[in-house]
Amino acid sequence: MSKLEKAQAEYQTFTEQIQSAIISTVSSQGIPNASYAPFVMDESKNIYIYVSGLSTHTQNLYTKSYASVLFIEDEAQTKQIFARRRLTFECTASLIERETDKWNQIIEKFQARFGEIIELFISLPDFRIFQLTPQEGRFVIGFGAAYAIASDNLNELKHITADAQN
Numbered sequence: 001m002s003k004l005e006k007a008q009a010e011y012q013t014f015t016e017q018i019q020s021a022i023i024s025t026v027s028s029q030g031i032p033n034a035s036y037a038p039f040v041m042d043e044s045k046n047i048y049i050y051v052s053g054l055s056t057h058t059q060n061l062y063t064k065s066y067a068s069v070l071f072i073e074d075e076a077q078t079k080q081i082f083a084r085r086r087l088t089f090e091c092t093a094s095l096i097e098r099e100t101d102k103w104n105q106i107i108e109k110f111q112a113r114f115g116e117i118i119e120l121f122i123s124l125p126d127f128r129i130f131q132l133t134p135q136e137g138r139f140v141i142g143f144g145a146a147y148a149i150a151s152d153n154l155n156e157l158k159h160i161t162a163d164a165q166n
Helices: 003-017 056-063 101-114 117-123
Strands: 020-026 032-041 047-052 066-072 086-096 127-142 145-150 153-159
Touching: 003 086, 003 127, 003 145, 003 153, 020 047, 020 056, 032 056, 032 101, 047 056, 047 086, 047 101, 056 066, 056 086, 056 127, 066 127, 086 101, 101 117, 101 127, 127 153
Parallel strands: none
Antiparallel strands: 020 032, 020 066, 032 047, 047 127, 066 086, 086 127, 127 145, 145 153
């Protein structure tokens, strides 16, 4: 199996071992905000977050409908702190309206993954589901092992080399 094939296989399952994503948003004044949210993902790599309408990142998503999303290996499990395995996506954000068919489908995914706590969130009217749609990404699994992910095929990795950066 080639390095690219190994990376591709790891990429396909990487987010399954992670329960929350680091979300970076920006306010209408250009002020950055880093936060996190538990997530579910669909087969098209769309990321769904269920967040309070009172949070800064939710307000930012309303005003600027894009976000950077980071999935990163747990520090306790990494072999080299300078080369933690990570996946980033640049995303556009859209609100999923409550009580629609899509909202109900996503709620079921949240309930299956996170259990009873979701019932509490359903009862809170300020909680919102956003769909974060990846436009491009990068998967890094070590030194010299960085892979680009293009929007035309979010399932395919392309190795990034020093020549490709110039």
